[in-house]
Amino acid sequence: MTEQEGVIKFSYDFEKRETVPEVSRDLQIWRDLLVEYELIGQLPDRYGGYGFGNLSCRVGDAFSITASQTGGLKRLTAADYALVDHWSLARNHLSASGVKEPSSESLTHAAIYDSCASVRFVFHVHSPLIWRARQKLGLPETSAEIPYGTVLMAQTLESLAREVGSDGIIAMAGHEDGIIAWSTTAMGAGALIFRALHQQAS
Numbered sequence: 001m002t003e004q005e006g007v008i009k010f011s012y013d014f015e016k017r018e019t020v021p022e023v024s025r026d027l028q029i030w031r032d033l034l035v036e037y038e039l040i041g042q043l044p045d046r047y048g049g050y051g052f053g054n055l056s057c058r059v060g061d062a063f064s065i066t067a068s069q070t071g072g073l074k075r076l077t078a079a080d081y082a083l084v085d086h087w088s089l090a091r092n093h094l095s096a097s098g099v100k101e102p103s104s105e106s107l108t109h110a111a112i113y114d115s116c117a118s119v120r121f122v123f124h125v126h127s128p129l130i131w132r133a134r135q136k137l138g139l140p141e142t143s144a145e146i147p148y149g150t151v152l153m154a155q156t157l158e159s160l161a162r163e164v165g166s167d168g169i170i171a172m173a174g175h176e177d178g179i180i181a182w183s184t185t186a187m188g189a190g191a192l193i194f195r196a197l198h199q200q201a202s
């Protein structure tokens with residue numbers, strides 16, 4: 001089963017703000033690169049034209065994440081990120097603030113942050129090349145039977161990421177082309193994605 005992009009399946013409180021704090025420069029640099037490689041974006045022939053892919057980084061006890069439906073924007077400003085400051089996987093709920101609402105995949109990111117205190121960056125990209133080669137690459141994966149965006153999916157991701165550790169890359173079998181990489185640094189998360197792309201081609 002595959003699921004549509006862009007559909008928010010968790011409940012959330014949102015505090016609208018006029019301004020937001022500056023976002024990690026590393027996050028901006030890596031987003032630009034991932035957009036260039038069409039790992040994040042919005043294309044008419046992919047996923048019904050919905051934006052895809054999102055990035056986040058830890059900020060204190062919260063995390064900053066690309067706002068909902070920003071995939072089609074070439075460059076982002078701080079206003080295109082939302083701050084998620086509380087979340088509960090068990091309740092499928094989070095609270096956020098910002099100029100724009102948080103990514104529909106925010107709870108997925110929260111699950112990875114819950115798995116390990118030293119994780120600081122989470123990149124969710126859509127890569128047909130890595131996703132189709134996930135078994136050849138030996139990537140851990142979440143079951144295709146678990147519907148995306150559910151409490152069970154968030155909890156499954158959290159326990160899978162916990163087994164993998166502070167740096168990892170996994171495929172989401174039930175989420176077409178869905179890949180998640182995380183690390184203690186932006187460089188670490190990005191390198192895992194590009195290494196997988198390199199390995200599937202060789």
Ligand SMILES: [Zn+2]
Pocket residue numbers: 005052053105124125126175178
């Ligand atoms: Zn996705």
